Structures are given as structure tokens and as C-alpha cells.
Amino acid sequence: MNTLNPDPSGTRINEFFQPIGPAVPDWTARAYPSHTPTSGNTCRLEPLDPNRHTGALWAAFSAAPDGRNWTYLNVGPFADEDALRAHLVREAASGERQHYAIVERATNEAVGTFALMRADCANGVIEVGFVTYSPRLQRTTIATEAMYLLMCRVFDELGYRRLEWKCDSLNAPSRAAAQRYGFSYEGTFRQAVVYKERSRDTAWYSIIDSEWPAIKSALQAWLAPKNFDTNGQQRQRLGQLIGLRLGHESNGPGIPGPSSD
Known part of the structure; x- marks a missing residue:
């Protein structure tokens, strides 16, 4: 042509x-993602193993005072550890989704999960979903480093062009988390999903490969020890660091709470 x-x-x-x-x-x-562990300073991402991770995950999820963290997921809350185990067994066997346990290095205990899913190898597109952060993981450096490690896998290791984040348009914590991590809002698909006997409009977000170097640099700067004072409080917000590198100001909040696909 x-x-x-x-x-x-x-x-x-x-x-x-x-x-x-x-x-x-x-x-x-691009290659289909390898379902292998990866490590950072505060956490490890381990392929979900119900036999190894269910107990710690149940303890971490049970620390929540109520079931609101499950409102925008198509599963849960779970009545007991056996019900959670059955769910994790099903998901671990899923051929579509690669679930990871987010393991806190200090305690060697799983404190949350997320998944890579809907891999489109021909076009280099993949989604992060089923983001399930327990109270022990919410609003921690571990939560941010875990997402950073997953992004490194997608863009640096696999060479994908696009990472997607989708959530119920009414899920304010998930939308805030997406923006904080550097995802750009692309629009809302109306009446896209039916779950838990209700309709869902789905908000779409993405990071593309041309944005990744700036977002990666911002995440590294935010995670650096010098960004935290002696009380562990951040000196610079991640949204500010990303905005400076991308040439715009991000309005994302501080470390996010729960988020979900």
C-alpha cells in the first residue's frame, strides 16, 4: 500500500x-503468559495453589467486618473456608484466567489475589481482573508493588501492547485504583454484563506500551524507600509522579482500597 x-x-x-x-x-x-512466580521487595506473586494459599487467604479475607469487598465481583462473599477453597480450586483450573496469590514476604502469607485474563496474543492485549485485596493488603505498599510486578510481566517480559482494566462503572474504589496506577479511562459499555441478578455497565481503562516507560519510572520512584518518611508516610503521591512523567496531572487518590474486575 x-x-x-x-x-x-x-x-x-x-x-x-x-x-x-x-x-x-x-x-x-506475542507469547501466551507463563504462569510462573515473580518477586519484589515486599511481595511475591505465586501461581494460585488452593492447597497452599486457601488458609491464609481465608484468614486475610475474614478480617473484613462485612462483605462489601465482594459487591462488585461475580463471586463471594463466602460462608466458610471450604466455600472459598472450592472457588479457588475452580479458578486455579481455569484455562482462561491465570490467578496469582499476592504473598507478603514479611510473613510468607497470601493476602490477596488477581489474575491475568483474556489474553489476545495476536494483538498483544491482555486484562488484569479479579483483583481481590484483603484488608491486610488494602492501602499498603505491597498492593502497589504487586501491580507493578504484574505490569512488568505484561510489558517488559511479554512485550504486549495493551493492558486492560475493567470494572463495574459504580465501583468507585476500582475506578480510583485504575487511575492511580496510570490507566486511562476509555469509556463505559452500557448493560455489558448481568451478575448477581443485576445489570452492570462496564468502565474500561487501559495502559499502552508507549505510556509504560513513564508509568514504570513513576512506580519505581514511588516504591523507592526515600519516598517514605520515618513513619512510613509517602512523600509524593503516585498520581503526581505519573502525571509529571506523562505531562498531565493525575487526580487519583492515595493508596487504593479494594478493586475488582
Whole structure:
């Protein structure tokens, strides 16, 4: 295809004087994610193992005073540890989703989970979902480092072009978390899902590979020990660091609470 000079906006124009997208001449399909552990300073991501992780996860989830952390997930809350185990067994066997236990290194105990899912290897697109943070994980550095490690896998290890985050449009904590981590809001799909006998409008967010270097640098700066005072309080907000690197101000809040697909 012959391509003429771009118009003043920078968009490429083909021989029919139609606008076309940026060239990706050397693109090849990306590998399906390897379901293997990865470690950071405060946490490890381990492939979900119901035999190893259920007890600690039940203890961590049970610390919540009520079931509100499960409102926007299509599962839970669970009546007892056996019910949670049955759910984890089903998810661990899922061929579509790769669930990880987020393990606190200081205690060697699982304190939450999330999953890589809906991998589109041909186009280099994947989603992070089923984000389930227990009270022990919410509003901690561990929560941010866990997401950073997953992002490194997606962009640095696998070379994907796009990481998606989707949630119920009414799930304010999840939407705030997405924005804090550097995801950009793309729109809302109306009446996209039926779950728990109710309709869900789904808010879509994404990070693309051209944004990742700036977001990665901001996450590293936020996670650095010098960003915290002697009381463990952050000196700079992650949203500010991301905004400075991307050339805009992020309005995301501090360390987020629970978030979910």
C-alpha cells in the first residue's frame, strides 16, 4: 500500500486519501503468559495453589467486618473456608484466567489475589481482573508493588501492547485504583454484563506500551524507600509522579482500597 504524507494532525493518509493508523511493520504475535512466580521487595506473586494459599487467604479475607469487598465481583462473599477453597480450586483450573496469590514476604502469607485474563496474543492485549485485596493488603505498599510486578510481566517480559482494566462503572474504589496506577479511562459499555441478578455497565481503562516507560519510572520512584518518611508516610503521591512523567496531572487518590474486575 502506498502511503502519502500525513495530514497536519500527524495522521497517515493512504493512496485513497483515507486516514489510517500508525504503522506496525515488524509486529509478531506475542507469547501466551507463563504462569510462573515473580518477586519484589515486599511481595511475591505465586501461581494460585488452593492447597497452599486457601488458609491464609481465608484468614486475610475474614478480617473484613462485612462483605462489601465482594459487591462488585461475580463471586463471594463466602460462608466458610471450604466455600472459598472450592472457588479457588475452580479458578486455579481455569484455562482462561491465570490467578496469582499476592504473598507478603514479611510473613510468607497470601493476602490477596488477581489474575491475568483474556489474553489476545495476536494483538498483544491482555486484562488484569479479579483483583481481590484483603484488608491486610488494602492501602499498603505491597498492593502497589504487586501491580507493578504484574505490569512488568505484561510489558517488559511479554512485550504486549495493551493492558486492560475493567470494572463495574459504580465501583468507585476500582475506578480510583485504575487511575492511580496510570490507566486511562476509555469509556463505559452500557448493560455489558448481568451478575448477581443485576445489570452492570462496564468502565474500561487501559495502559499502552508507549505510556509504560513513564508509568514504570513513576512506580519505581514511588516504591523507592526515600519516598517514605520515618513513619512510613509517602512523600509524593503516585498520581503526581505519573502525571509529571506523562505531562498531565493525575487526580487519583492515595493508596487504593479494594478493586475488582
